[in-house]
Amino acid sequence: MTFDVVIRGGRVIDPANSLDETADIAFKDGKIAAIGSNAVGPANETIDARGLIVTPGLIDLHTHIYWGGTSLGVDPDAYMAKTGCTTLVDAGSAGPANFHGFRAHIIEPAKSRVLAYINASFAGIFAFSPAVMVGESGDIRLLNPAEVVRVAREHSDVIVGVKVRVGLVASDGIGAAPLDIAIEAADALGLPVMAHLDHPPPSRTEVLSRMRPGDVLTHCYRPFPAAPTRADGQVRDEILEARERGIIFDIGHGKGSFCWDVAGAMLDAGLPPHSISSDVHMMSAEGPAFDQLVTLSKFLHLGMDVSNIIKASTIGPAQAIGRPELGSLAVGGPGDATLLRIDEGAFPLTDAKGVTVEARQRFGLAGFMRNGAWYRGR
Numbered sequence: 442m443t444f445d446v447v448i449r450g451g452r453v454i455d456p457a458n459s460l461d462e463t464a465d466i467a468f469k470d471g472k473i474a475a476i477g478s479n480a481v482g483p484a485n486e487t488i489d490a491r492g493l494i495v496t497p498g499l500i501d502l503h504t505h506i507y508w509g510g511t512s513l514g515v516d517p518d519a520y521m522a523k524t525g526c527t528t529l530v531d532a533g534s535a536g537p538a539n540f541h542g543f544r545a546h547i548i549e550p551a552k553s554r555v556l557a558y559i560n561a562s563f564a565g566i567f568a569f570s571p572a573v574m575v576g577e578s579g580d581i582r583l584l585n586p587a588e589v590v591r592v593a594r595e596h597s598d599v600i601v602g603v604k605v606r607v608g609l610v611a612s613d614g615i616g617a618a619p620l621d622i623a624i625e626a627a628d629a630l631g632l633p634v635m636a637h638l639d640h641p642p643p644s645r646t647e648v649l650s651r652m653r654p655g656d657v658l659t660h661c662y663r664p665f666p667a668a669p670t671r672a673d674g675q676v677r678d679e680i681l682e683a684r685e686r687g688i689i690f691d692i693g694h695g696k697g698s699f700c701w702d703v704a705g706a707m708l709d710a711g712l713p714p715h716s717i718s719s720d721v722h723m724m725s726a727e728g729p730a731f732d733q734l735v736t737l738s739k740f741l742h743l744g745m746d747v748s749n750i751i752k753a754s755t756i757g758p759a760q761a762i763g764r765p766e767l768g769s770l771a772v773g774g775p776g777d778a779t780l781l782r783i784d785e786g787a788f789p790l791t792d793a794k795g796v797t798v799e800a801r802q803r804f805g806l807a808g809f810m811r812n813g814a815w816y817r818g819r
C-alpha cells in the first residue's frame with residue numbers, strides 16, 4: 442500500500458502508550474495507518490522528522506475561540522496554525538442561548554477539532570474586554586440548569602462538560618450558588634464541571650468541597666488570593682484532599698492565573714498538573730500566556746520532564762474530556778500529530794505577576810498533521 446503521508450525518523454512521544462522511541466508514522470485516508478521503526482512503506486509525501494519530537498495532536502483544554510461571537514474569542518484555525526494544537530476545547534465562551542451560533546459559525550467550519558464546555562450562564566462569557574467587564578455568573582437569573590441540559594443534549598457530540606466561573610470578578614460576590622447550578626446540570630448530563638475561581642467569595646474550600654471526582658479545577662496554579670499554596674510555599678490541606686479525591690488540575694494560564702512561585706511549589710510537592718492549557722483569549726494572546734507552546738515551555742523551564750509535559754497536553758486533557766482516543770497515537774485513530782523542536786537560546790518568559798525569567802529552551806512548532814493532511818509550522 443502507498444500511504445498518503447509518512448513522518449520518518451522522529452522521536453515519537455506518546456505517554457498514553459508509554460512510547461518514547463524513534464519511529465515512523467504513516468497516514469492514509471485521514472487516519473493513522475501504521476506506526477513502527479522502518480516498518481512503514483512508500484508514501485506520496487514524506488516528512489523528515491529527524492531531530493524532532495512527534496506527539497499525538499496536541500490538545501489545549503482551555504481556550505476561548507468563539508471569534509466574532511464574543512469579545513474574548515480568538516480564531517481557532519489561526520491558533521492551530523501557530524501552536525500545532527489540533528484539538529481545541531473552548532472553556533465556556535458560549536452558553537445555552539448562543540451555543541447554536543458557536544456551532545454553526547465556528548465549530549463546523551473550523552479545520553481544527555473544536556469541542557466545548559457549555560457555560561452554565563445563558564449567554565456565556567458575554568462581556569469580557571478591557572473596556573467592559575461584567576461577570577456572566579453574577580446574576581442568578583442567567584443560570585438555568587434546565588436550559589443548560591436541554592441545549593447540551595442537542596450538541597452532545599461536541600459538548601464535553603459544563604463551565605462555571607465563580608469569584609468576585611465572575612460572579613459579583615454571590616458566592617458558590619452558580620457552581621451548585623452547574624453541578625446540578627452536569628449531574629443530569631453525566632458530564633464533568635470545569636470550575637474557575639478568581640477572588641473570593643466563594644472560598645477555595647467552598648468550591649473544592651462541592652466538586653466531584655473527574656471535575657476540573659482550572660487556574661489551579663493561580664497566584665494569591667485563592668492560590669493552592671500558602672505564603673510559605675506549603676500546599677494547602679484542601680488542595681491535597683481534592684487531589685486525593687480525583688479532582689483534575691488544569692493550568693488555564695490566561696492573563697492572571699500562572700505564577701512561577703506557586704508552580705514551583707506545586708511541582709516540588711509532587712503535584713504536577715493533569716492538564717497544561719493556555720486559556721488563550723483576546724487579553725492573554727499578547728502575553729503573558731501567549732499560547733500553548735509558550736505555556737508548555739514554562740514547564741520546561743521549571744524542569745518538568747518532556748514526556749510529562751506532552752502527557753499534560755495529550756492524554757491528560759483527553760481523559761478529562763472523556764475522549765482518550767484523542768490523546769494517543771493508534772492505528773485507525775485520528776490522523777493528527779504534532780511535530781515540535783526544542784530551540785536552544787535565551788528566551789524571556791513572564792508570568793501573571795510580571796516576573797520574567799530567562800529560559801534556555803523553548804518549544805517550537807515544526808508542523809502538524811490534522812485529519813491526515815500536513816501543515817508546515819511557521
Ligand SMILES: [Zn+2]
Pocket residue numbers: 503504505532693695720
Ligand atoms: Zn478562560
